[in-house]
Structures are given as C-alpha cells and as structure tokens.
Amino acid sequence: xxxxxxxxxxxxxxxxxxxxxxxxxxxxxxxxxxxxxxxxxxxxxxxxxxxxxxxxxxxxxxxxxxxxxxxxxxxxxxxxxxxxxxxxxxxxxxxxxxxxxxxxxxxxxxxxxxxxxxxxxxxxxxxxxxxxxxxxxxxxxxxxxxxxxxxxxxxxxxxxxxxxxxxxxxxxxxxxxxxxxxxxxxxxxxxxxxxxx
Amino acid sequence: xxxxxxxxxxxxxxxxxxxxxxxxxxxxxxxxxxxxxxxxxxxxxxxxxxxxxxxxxxxxxxxxxxxxxxxxxxxxxxxxxxxxxxxxxxxxxxxxxxxxxxxxxxxxxxxxxxxxxxxxxxxxxxxxxxxxxxxxxxxxxxxxxxxxxxxxxxxxxxxxxxxxxxxxxxxxxxxxx
Numbered sequence: 001x002x003x004x005x006x007x008x009x010x011x012x013x014x015x016x017x018x019x020x021x022x023x024x025x026x027x028x029x030x031x032x033x034x035x036x037x038x039x040x041x042x043x044x045x046x047x048x049x050x051x052x053x054x055x056x057x058x059x060x061x062x063x064x065x066x067x068x069x070x071x072x073x074x075x076x077x078x079x080x081x082x083x084x085x086x087x088x089x090x091x092x093x094x095x096x097x098x099x100x101x102x103x104x105x106x107x108x109x110x111x112x113x114x115x116x117x118x119x120x121x122x123x124x125x126x127x128x129x130x131x132x133x134x135x136x137x138x139x140x141x142x143x144x145x146x147x148x149x150x151x152x153x154x155x156x157x158x159x160x161x162x163x164x165x166x167x168x169x170x171x172x173x174x175x176x177x178x179x180x181x182x183x184x185x186x187x188x189x190x191x192x193x194x195x196x197x
Numbered sequence: 198x199x200x201x202x203x204x205x206x207x208x209x210x211x212x213x214x215x216x217x218x219x220x221x222x223x224x225x226x227x228x229x230x231x232x233x234x235x236x237x238x239x240x241x242x243x244x245x246x247x248x249x250x251x252x253x254x255x256x257x258x259x260x261x262x263x264x265x266x267x268x269x270x271x272x273x274x275x276x277x278x279x280x281x282x283x284x285x286x287x288x289x290x291x292x293x294x295x296x297x298x299x300x301x302x303x304x305x306x307x308x309x310x311x312x313x314x315x316x317x318x319x320x321x322x323x324x325x326x327x328x329x330x331x332x333x334x335x336x337x338x339x340x341x342x343x344x345x346x347x348x349x350x351x352x353x354x355x356x357x358x359x360x361x362x363x364x365x366x367x368x369x370x371x372x373x374x
Contacts, residue, residue, distance in 0.1 A: 058234025148325025168201030
C-alpha cells in the first residue's frame with residue numbers, strides 16, 4: 001500500500017514544515033504525544049462495546065442466522081451471478097460471505113470470501129478476473145450494512161448524546177451504494193465484452 | 198426521514214432482544230457463545246491500537262500545525278460548490294486505502310468537531326458505509342493468483358464515490374441546518 005505510506009508521510013512532514021514556518025515548532029511535540037495517548041484511550045473505550053457487539057454476533061452466528069439470511073438472498077445471488085451454476089459450491093460461499101457482511105461479521109466474512117474466490121477461480125482458470133469475481137468484489141466492498149458497530153462505539157466514547165443517530169443514514173447510504181454497484185457492474189460488463197471483441 | 202430516525206433509535210434495543218431470543222429458541226448456549234465472541238471483540242479493539250496511534254499522530258500534527266486549516270481554505274471553493282464540507286477530504290481519500298487509517302481519521306474528526314456535529318455525523322456515516330476497496334481487491338485477487346483485475350477497480354471506486362455523495366446528501370437531509 002504505497003499510497004498510504006505517502007499520505008502518512010505528507011501529513012507529518014507538511015505539518016512540521018507549516019509549524020516551522022509559523023514559528024511554533026514546539027506545538028508539534030505536544031500534538032504528537034497527545035494524539036498518541038488519545039489513540040490508546042479511544043481504543044480502550046472501544047473494548048467494552050466491541051466485546052458486547054461481537055458477543056451478540058457470535059450468538060447470532062451459532063443460531064444459524066447467517067444461514068437464514070443466506071436463504072433469503074438466494075434468488076438475488078442467482079440473478080447476479082448467471083455464470084455460476086446454481087448448486088456450485090461457489091454460490092454457497094458467495095451467499096454466506098455476503099450475509100456475514102450484512103451482519104457486520106467482518107471476521108467471519110473474510111474466510112468465506114476467500115473460499116468463494118477459490119471456487120470461482122476453479123471455474124475461471126486464468127490470471128484474469130472473471131465477470132463473477134468482479135461482481136463479487138463490488139458487492140463485497142459496497143455491501144449494505146445494518147449496524148456499523150465500531151463507529152457507534154467511537155461516537156459513544158466521544159460523549160455523543162445519540163451514538164446510534166447514524167444507523168439510519170448508514171443503512172440508506174450503503175443501500176444506495178450497493179444498488180449503484182450492481183447497476184454499474186452490469187454496464188461495465190457489457191462495455192468490456194464489446195471492447196474485447 | 199421519520200423512518201430512518203426510528204430505525205436509528207430502535208436498532209440496538211431490538212438487536213439486543215432478538216438475537217438472544219433466536220439463540221434461545223435454537224438451543225444455543227447463549228452465555229458461552231457470547232463470551233467466545235466477546236473475547237474476539239477484545240482482541241479486535243486491541244488490534245486497532247497501532248493503526249489508531251499512527252494515524253492520529255499524523256493527522257494530529259497536521260491539524261495542530263495549522264496545515265489542515267490551509268488545506269481546507271485552499272480546497273473549500275471547489276467543495277462548497279458541491280456542498281461537501283472540505284474538512285472530510287482526508288477521510289474520503291483514506292477510506293478506500295486503509296480501514297484502520299480511515300477509522301483513525303474518522304475518530305479524530307468526531308473528537309475534534311464533536312460526535313453530534315454535522316461533520317461528526319458525516320464522518321460517522323462515511324466510515325460506516327464503505328469498505329477498503331484497494332485492500333479487499335489485493336487480498337482477494339492475490340489469494341487466487343489473479344493478476345488482471347478487469348474492471349473490478351473502476352467498479353469499486355465508482356461505488357466508493359457514489360457512497361461518498363450519498364452520505365453527504367443524506368446527512369444534509371437528516372441533520373443539515
């Protein structure tokens with residue numbers, strides 16, 4: 001991730017240069033130390049909320065809630081992945097991965113996603129991504145989110161009077177994002193096919 | 198808008214009731230499952246500390262020095278035209294690149310401007326709404342040896358931009374003055 005390195009360096013160096021030009025270089029030391037301390041105290045505030053949330057989600061996972069949501073979305077995934085046979089193992093892995101994403105189960109979603117990629121690669125057998133893979137990754141990065149737990153925790157620890165005020169806006173935003181991803185995927189798929197011909 | 202507000206209010210209490218209820222009906226050992234999951238939560242919170250420290254220090258230095266103010270002043274004419282607050286530019290850039298980094302920036306914005314401020318709410322919505330496109334593409338394609346991404350990257354970035362615009366739109370509508 002070259003770009004992250006560059007941005008990180010730019011933030012630091014431009015900050016230090018600006019402070020030097022303004023003649024208050026001493027502010028840098030205080031800002032750096034205070035921020036480092038604040039980072040740890042925020043993470044500590046988050047422990048309780050993250051533990052509560054992931055504890056609940058583990059109950060959900062063990063009760064088969066991921067599977068239940070998966071069944072609900074089966075018709076949609078069959079429509080979205082026309083190139084994958086209905087009862088191919090790739091389909092099962094895709095549905096499970098997306099269901100875990102919807103519930104905010106990031107830890108459970110990643111292994112399922114990697115499994116889905118492996119199964120799709122068996123159908124693809126090339127070093128170029130298949131259409132199904134592109135669709136899958138687009139859905140993965142813009143998946144509808146029901147409860148953004150981490151950011152609710154950050155808001156609560158910052159003393160918000162309504163930490164969950166942003167749940168509604170998040171569901172709306174991710175819903176629109178997912179719909180656009182599905183539509184743009186169909187368009188790009190067609191243009192790419194034409195270009196190849 | 199009433200509906201979104203209602204959802205925001207009821208989401209957590211309902212989840213706290215419904216998940217254990219379903220678990221009980223399905224014969225899950227509630228307490229044991231909860232504790233196993235909670236341990237993961239503990240580990241997750243500790244694991245983000247290095248990301249938070251690195252990003253909060255960088256952005257803290259950038260803000261305290263006055264460089265952030267200069268940047269905001271420089272870009273605000275363009276951002277004002279499209280009604281996006283310039284303060285969120287660093288978050289918008291970091292979001293597709295690094296999940297931990299973006300969380301650090303969003304946290305700094307929430308603390309600097311207040312969680313219930315417009316910028317605090319916008320940053321929260323943005324952070325909760327997209328995933329780290331570059332990271333997901335690298336890990337998922339890398340794991341199966343796919344080197345040509347086809348249109349996956351442009352597709353992911355189009356989705357990210359859509360999400361950004363939607364977040365600004367809906368936050369304005371719900372919480373704008």
